[in-house]
Amino acid sequence: MAGIGHNRGPGPASGFRAHAWAVARRELLGARLPVEVVRMQVRRARELGLDYKTYAGVRATTGRDLVAFLYSSNALGVFRPQQRLGQAERARIAQSAAVPHLGCGPGLAPAALAMQIGARSVQDLPHFGTPWSAMRDRMKAWLRAEGLPGDAVLMIGETDHEREMMAAGGLAGFVSGQRFFAGVADAV
Template identity: 65%
Template sequence: MTAGIGHNGGPSVASTSWRTHCWRRARADLLPVLPVEVVRTRVRRAQSLGLDYRTYAGVRATTGRDLVAFLFSSNALGVFRDGQPLDRGRAEKLDILPLDRHLGVGPGLDARALGQRIEAVSARPLPVFGSQWAAMRNEAKAWLHAQGLPGNAVLMIGETDHERELMAAGGLAGFITGTHYFTGENHAV
């Protein structure tokens, strides 16, 4: 079979292995080769934030900037009713977090009271489940503006798909589960 006009005579791109090779090569060519000291600095920064390096580097690569704040959900904190104590391990991890922490609470919880307990800069109810995308976006953008925060520098720590949608609607830097952040466990969904 002869090749048509414009064919360079190279291997068929219909092959999955060839496409995979091309994709990996193009991706490797795009990634900068960072000096060892920069990588070490970023590893230390990730550790100080309580993140694994892969998560931290992924956020940096996606947003192009460092994190300035975390937005925790009450679900991620494991608090589901007013007055419920915060798990000791979670409280200890929050105590050493060097960034500003903000809080979004689920329905029926006193945002101000829980916010005070975790020393949050701001605390507010999360949009209710079933909220329209535009409403969630507008609410998140208004909150970010009121706090003087760039959305792509705020990492959301949540648990639910609804909270993940809020992160995307608000243009936040990323989302990780509270389970992953506080315990290091990573559950595939």
């Protein structure tokens, strides 16, 4: 027997009940947005430096607008202390309407890199092998300190470990740095 709050989905039942669920799901996923809403979303996607599909997907999933990007030093292609970020990458970040934040890998000069991208905040990212709960606590503490809702922050990263940080912190999504800086940002 299903407990309180269970919507008694179609389950193994067949017949009309399964048909009704299939129709409802199709209607929900096939909902068409008014043209003005789509235009507004296209404009906002452009302001953020994302393609429409990525922006609309994140927006539909989280129900929130993106306000900040968390760039990892890996996504920026910075692997040594005092390494300069490329001009094209700096320009792309500066053009985005999202507030930039920086997550640095170990052994880097976070303050110097944060200054290059105009980051509002900088943090050392959890090291590889950090337990999930510690990653979650660290990412959530950073979000609280910055006054950011996690589902309004998109992570621009490069590694699977950074993808785990995104999930642990409850961030809106993940876009690879290579795709973002190439101008093609498909979120995962």
